[in-house]
Amino acid sequence: MTSTLTRTVRTATMDDLPGVARVLGRAFHNDPLFLWLFPDDMRRMSRTTRANALLAGFSYIPLGYSTLVEAREDADRGPVIRGAALWSPPSGENGGTAAALRSLPHWLELVGPARFPRMMRYFAALAAHTPREPHWHLQVLGADPAVGRSGVGGLLLNAGLERADADGAPVYLETINTANVGYYTRFGFEIVDTLAEPGTPLTHLMLRPPA
Template identity: 55%
Template sequence: MPPTSTAEAVRTATMNDVPGVARVLGRAFANDPLPRWLFPDDDTRMARTVRLSAVVAGFGHIPRADASVVETGGVIRGAALWEPPEGGPEDASFLLRALPHLVPLIGLSRIPDLVRYFGELAHSRPEEPHWYLALLGTDPVARGTGVGSRLLRAGLARADADGLPVYLETMNSANLGYYERFDFRVVRVLNDARYPSTYCLLRGSSA
């Protein structure tokens, strides 16, 4: 039975949370278009998605205090990875730390494709200062309990306090209605046969 009434408040993730964050994000996204593109093998995709989530969260967002979690009964059930207006983990120092882990995980031959894909998405980022929601995932057993909405609202409140817009990307069209309920709108759709179809969404500032 899914957890319902014991969800705790949103808190900032610590390095001790990396395994739990990776597990949640791996379970949340293993069957989404991007992991399917990166990891075509059904038998290993879940484990590889968990490992990729650990690299991204553990080397990038969590050390910068740009990750938040919600627990249920002491178990992390949802996680959000954010990038603040002044920049985040997608920089040279992150790549230097992460590359030794990404190459064996993704494969050296796939790295150029991944770089080109994210380079193409960078063209859709707002030029003005903004908060970027890199990942928001909920453990499947906790879906429908409000964990994801709690994480999203906490991040949006922070952006509203700054008077800044929020930008995100999703590769799953089923997520569009959810984000539209929080006043996001699609500003670009990347339809390129080389990459997963990607929807770029923006929520304007409250200022």
């Protein structure tokens, strides 16, 4: 088991992008979304890592609200990124249309022309189900499997929930992994809708009111 001397939650910057992509790639290697997007077992890790680099680098880290857990696990080594959370704020910012358009050729190359239209329909359906009221949107939350269930995800989630509560805003998220529903329920989230589009993963839409 990893021995952690200190763990710090801080805002992610573009300098952190490689570390954030690596940790999210490991966290989501066997996630149902990425199993659907990248069915090839041999290539899924690299493609999941690149997909998270696209999300983080084009759309979320530049906004200035995404966070990471930096752990100092050895007095003789520097800090290691052990988890990350990608957020968009109640203003509805998500990197902007220009950033999304710039990322599309990369997504097309990554998922391939056969799967790309299905991916776009799925994400369009998610966008259509997003609450209209101002809210913080937890886009991605992942912890390095190397640290197990050691509270990294909880540190990131609690930091975001405290910020949302200070704003008096609800927090919204989507999860495909049914096993995550119970986890988020412990933090005050409830399922408010379910997305069941033909040919796409069953997705639970969850909302937490401000405390």
